[in-house]
Amino acid sequence: MSTPVHAQDAALASADLLTDFDHLEPHIGADGTPLAYYEALRDAAAESGHYVHWCERYDGFWAVFGYEEYTEITRHPERFSNTEPTFPRYALGEPLMIAGQDDPEHRFARALVNSSFGPHGVQVYEPMLRENVNLLIDGIIADGAVDIAQLIARPIPAILTALLMGLPAELGPKFMAWCRAISEGHILDPEGSKPLIEEMYAYFDDTIARRKQDGGADILSTVINAEVDGRRFTHRELRGFCTLLMLGGIDNTKNLVGTLLWRLAWDIDLRTRLLRDRALIPRAIQECLRYYSPAFTARLLLEDTSVGGVTMKAGQMLLLCNPIANRDRRAFDHPDSFILDRPPNRHVGLGLGVHRCLGAHLVALEARVIVEELLDRLPHFRLDPARPSRWWPGFVSGMGNVPVLFEPQAPRRDVRGNAGVETWLASARALPA
Ligand code: HEM
Numbered sequence: 146m147s148t149p150v151h152a153q154d155a156a157l158a159s160a161d162l163l164t165d166f167d168h169l170e171p172h173i174g175a176d177g178t179p180l181a182y183y184e185a186l187r188d189a190a191a192e193s194g195h196y197v198h199w200c201e202r203y204d205g206f207w208a209v210f211g212y213e214e215y216t217e218i219t220r221h222p223e224r225f226s227n228t229e230p231t232f233p234r235y236a237l238g239e240p241l242m243i244a245g246q247d248d249p250e251h252r253f254a255r256a257l258v259n260s261s262f263g264p265h266g267v268q269v270y271e272p273m274l275r276e277n278v279n280l281l282i283d284g285i286i287a288d289g290a291v292d293i294a295q296l297i298a299r300p301i302p303a304i305l306t307a308l309l310m311g312l313p314a315e316l317g318p319k320f321m322a323w324c325r326a327i328s329e330g331h332i333l334d335p336e337g338s339k340p341l342i343e344e345m346y347a348y349f350d351d352t353i354a355r356r357k358q359d360g361g362a363d364i365l366s367t368v369i370n371a372e373v374d375g376r377r378f379t380h381r382e383l384r385g386f387c388t389l390l391m392l393g394g395i396d397n398t399k400n401l402v403g404t405l406l407w408r409l410a411w412d413i414d415l416r417t418r419l420l421r422d423r424a425l426i427p428r429a430i431q432e433c434l435r436y437y438s439p440a441f442t443a444r445l446l447l448e449d450t451s452v453g454g455v456t457m458k459a460g461q462m463l464l465l466c467n468p469i470a471n472r473d474r475r476a477f478d479h480p481d482s483f484i485l486d487r488p489p490n491r492h493v494g495l496g497l498g499v500h501r502c503l504g505a506h507l508v509a510l511e512a513r514v515i516v517e518e519l520l521d522r523l524p525h526f527r528l529d530p531a532r533p534s535r536w537w538p539g540f541v542s543g544m545g546n547v548p549v550l551f552e553p554q555a556p557r558r559d560v561r562g563n564a565g566v567e568t569w570l571a572s573a574r575a576l577p578a
Pocket of ligand 1: 502
């Protein structure tokens, strides 16, 4: 068991902690993460005797801090609708496919795509993932100092998402710009984000038309041809599916992997155990999903109801706080410690119930391949003391900058001229530090 690295901060003792709760701008503690904030919220909720609280920000919402209450809500999709799956709402002109649907549409859509995302369905991507991770490592390995979140954790999910749609790896930076326009554009720059979102829809329309005509071995082509009870996805649904793949697949995974690599850069005990026994890597990924859950989840209440001793009204919004429910003392022993051997690890980092993450097997595969290859090729990377790591807050959050140092080595392959690698390295290096 590793000792918690965050200590209670006096600023977190505020009487208004619960009503003032802000998931988009959390207090960042001395360890560089919002964990102390999450733990203070959990403790304040436990002390108050209620794990569901009304919060004032963003025109008001119910924050669900407790694991039991989370479980109860996700068991009742007929009362707690997924038609508002993000909070505040993302800047999308159209409803979000699957994640933003209730039954019967949700059941039909999941049935069409489920097998492509099952453990066998995703296995086919392992060789190309390994290839791309190694190409990126070849691109940075001679440097000796890089931001590993920007140059490894950020590109890989975007490259994989491009490959899932049968598109070239160098399209990844474009995906990142579109994701940002959707998830932050409505807050930061509503007018500026519109052309980017239109560009994205036009690109997806064109891709779908080409796949329909020429076919392909990618997930998009499989889903275009999939049929349940004689019904297929319409063009509009396919376009929504592409948007969802991009939103669901990139932001969450880059945050999870960025945070795990940050942890591996300083937690020598954890790194040594994984170096000695690679079979422990999947457990480290699951514990990271619990301990540093990147995603929050939202619901729209369809009827007046009570949960956790509080009464809520139809039309109100709920924010399911995955990282906080995952630290509920009623559900986890020693919730504030990162425990590799936690048996069993029933975290809600990937959600629960009928809307549980469609990409669960894909995430596990991506994170495992990245950690395996990095531990093989750069086993002793460590945090750069001159450049601090930085947490990127948001509805989806995690370590977005992790500058590390390592012994420079000669690359296995010369990747100069490789469009995928060069586009990525240029785009990551162009970002502000
Ligand atoms: C670390 C990575 C990831 C995390 C933490 C994560 C987290 C989550 C969570 C918490 C939910 C539940 C949402 C809800 O209850 O409303 C969810 C749903 C979903 N995720 Fe993920 N996700 C990750 C990666 C992915 C990937 C790689 C994909 C696809 C390529 C994906 C696609 C989806 C989809 C489609 C849903 C909606 C499922 C449904 O409504 O039936 N996710 N994810």
